[in-house]
Amino acid sequence: MHIRIVRYAIKIGYDGSHFNGFAMQPGKKTVEGEILKRLIKTKMIENRKQCKFQYAARTDKGVSAFGNVIALNAKVNPAKVLQGMEDIWVTGYAIVEKNFNPRHASYKIYRYYLPNEGYDVEKIKKAAELFEGEHDFSSFARKDSRNTRRKIYRVEVKERKAGEVIKIDFIAPSFLWNQVRRMVAALAAVGKERASIEDIKEALNGKRVNFGLMEARNLVLLDVIYDIKFKRILPGQLAVKKEIYKDAFDYISNATHSWNVGFRKPVE
Amino acid sequence: MHIRIVRYAIKIGYDGSHFNGFAMQPGKKTVEGEILKRLIKTKMIENRKQCKFQYAARTDKGVSAFGNVIALNAKVNPAKVLQGMEDIWVTGYAIVEKNFNPRHASYKIYRYYLPNEGYDVEKIKKAAELFEGEHDFSSFARKDSRNTRRKIYRVEVKERKAGEVIKIDFIAPSFLWNQVRRMVAALAAVGKERASIEDIKEALNGKRVNFGLMEARNLVLLDVIYDIKFKRILPGQLAVKKEIYKDAFDYISNATHSWNVGFRKPVE
Numbered sequence: 001m002h003i004r005i006v007r008y009a010i011k012i013g014y015d016g017s018h019f020n021g022f023a024m025q026p027g028k029k030t031v032e033g034e035i036l037k038r039l040i041k042t043k044m045i046e047n048r049k050q051c052k053f054q055y056a057a058r059t060d061k062g063v064s065a066f067g068n069v070i071a072l073n074a075k076v077n078p079a080k081v082l083q084g085m086e087d088i089w090v091t092g093y094a095i096v097e098k099n100f101n102p103r104h105a106s107y108k109i110y111r112y113y114l115p116n117e118g119y120d121v122e123k124i125k126k127a128a129e130l131f132e133g134e135h136d137f138s139s140f141a142r143k144d145s146r147n148t149r150r151k152i153y154r155v156e157v158k159e160r161k162a163g164e165v166i167k168i169d170f171i172a173p174s175f176l177w178n179q180v181r182r183m184v185a186a187l188a189a190v191g192k193e194r195a196s197i198e199d200i201k202e203a204l205n206g207k208r209v210n211f212g213l214m215e216a217r218n219l220v221l222l223d224v225i226y227d228i229k230f231k232r233i234l235p236g237q238l239a240v241k242k243e244i245y246k247d248a249f250d251y252i253s254n255a256t257h258s259w260n261v262g263f264r265k266p267v268e
Numbered sequence: 269m270h271i272r273i274v275r276y277a278i279k280i281g282y283d284g285s286h287f288n289g290f291a292m293q294p295g296k297k298t299v300e301g302e303i304l305k306r307l308i309k310t311k312m313i314e315n316r317k318q319c320k321f322q323y324a325a326r327t328d329k330g331v332s333a334f335g336n337v338i339a340l341n342a343k344v345n346p347a348k349v350l351q352g353m354e355d356i357w358v359t360g361y362a363i364v365e366k367n368f369n370p371r372h373a374s375y376k377i378y379r380y381y382l383p384n385e386g387y388d389v390e391k392i393k394k395a396a397e398l399f400e401g402e403h404d405f406s407s408f409a410r411k412d413s414r415n416t417r418r419k420i421y422r423v424e425v426k427e428r429k430a431g432e433v434i435k436i437d438f439i440a441p442s443f444l445w446n447q448v449r450r451m452v453a454a455l456a457a458v459g460k461e462r463a464s465i466e467d468i469k470e471a472l473n474g475k476r477v478n479f480g481l482m483e484a485r486n487l488v489l490l491d492v493i494y495d496i497k498f499k500r501i502l503p504g505q506l507a508v509k510k511e512i513y514k515d516a517f518d519y520i521s522n523a524t525h526s527w528n529v530g531f532r533k534p535v536e
Contacts, residue, residue, distance in 0.1 A: 091520045113508040165511045234521045240381040242517040243433045248334050249510040252359045253502045
């Protein structure tokens with residue numbers, strides 16, 4: 001009997017606060033490490049190399065994701081055995097071409113959750129536009145060997161209500177190391193009038209400016225987009241987690257006493 | 269100079285998935301362990317005994333809380349040094365009597381988040397009423413030395429929309445070990461017609477019935493209530509976490525493609 005080996009792309013999400021980053025590290029709990037452990041334990045794969053394991057983004061320690069993408073060769077759909085994992089959610093899968101490499105995305109979307117501590121949001125919006133298009137992002141990247149000339153398709157600043165979390169989305173075919181967290185640091189500086197629009201312009205025109213680095217835990221890799229239609233999976237535990245965090249926020253911010261949250265007076 | 273030592277009650281919340289339960293255990297990350305470590309490191313206290321450290325509820329591994337309560341003696345308010353902790357949120361504090369023991373609460377509120385996998389919610393509501401009042405809960409507790417005759421003030425079943433998570437609140441002066449998770453298992457069995465209202469009645473009238481035990485990660489200690497007014501604190505990170513989980517759920521459940529979630533087509 002001949003069993004066909006197929007290449008699968010699997011979308012995964014995770015709460016970054018549970019892991020020491022994405023990439024495997026000996027003795028540390030990482031997203032990649034946990035996934036490979038599970039795939040080997042369930043005999044889906046022999047090892048990382050044999051199944052041609054690849055991923056879209058190597059997110060840093062603390063960074064979360066809704067739609068990072070891994071790819072591997074397997075005889076049956078590995079999404080199932082990955083579904084029961086703790087703190088890693090399988091959110092979709094697709095059968096892909098033999099040579100599919102998730103690194104080569106049409107674009108990636110990152111979202112930064114900026115707690116609004118009195119920012120001038122209009123200023124942030126104005127500054128955000130400067131990042132769109134092609135620029136030298138050397139002031140907005142941790143140095144590595146890669147070319148710092150990059151293109152950003154779009155930056156969107158979303159604020160539903162004053163005082164709430166400001167969401168800043170970045171859409172680009174690829175990002176440099178720490179680029180989003182450094183761009184947001186620049187935007188935050190402008191929003192607090194610690195830096196000017198001019199400072200960002202100069203930084204994008206070759207001047208080296210260090211605007212700082214925002215914390216990792218507020219950053220989410222929202223999605224990685226290809227010309228592929230993924231079959232979506234909604235992980236059940238996510239509905240519970242969403243409700244718990246919503247209630248935690250509502251309960252703690254509104255309650256002065258539990259009567260206020262809808263309980264009738266208890267029967268004595 | 270004489271510095272007055274004062275007893276503080278501090279409300280704390282935590283996501284249970286980050287800890288091996290509340291109670292301290294050598295070599296394991298627990299809520300109590302992390303708190304004591306922090307208090308000792310910041311020289312707030314010398315050790316557990318010296319400060320008369322006490323807590324309201326020893327929640328099991330996986331269980332979360334919005335308002336568990338600890339109490340300790342200190343020279344200055346310990347809420348501040350606990351505020352910067354990872355995965356533990358200080359949500360309020362109060363200065364209390366020298367002999368305050370958080371174990372002695374007016375009542376506690378637990379909430380169970382039951383993912384609605386096709387339950388008959390009306391049946392669950394009907395069965396939930398049976399638990400109110402005073403009963404022998406020996407069928408709904410992991411055995412320990414305590415008296416199983418207990419009083420429940422109220423059980424409330426909340427369902428906003430069909431298909432969503434059902435929230436079941438339990439209000440009582442005290443709970444037996446695993447009691448909420450066992451009561452919910454019985455309600456779930458009735459809601460799936462694996463057990464009848466009669467079965468619960470019989471169990472509350474002395475017959476030993478094992479309805480099973482629901483998983484810990486969907487259980488939250490919502491609050492512990494005393495005749496004390498706590499000064500509330502809203503932890504900033506909670507707003508971000510709430511937004512991340514809300515977006516994760518919305519994004520993963522609605523999106524078939526990112527254009528659908530409000531992005532304009534990127535500039536090429």
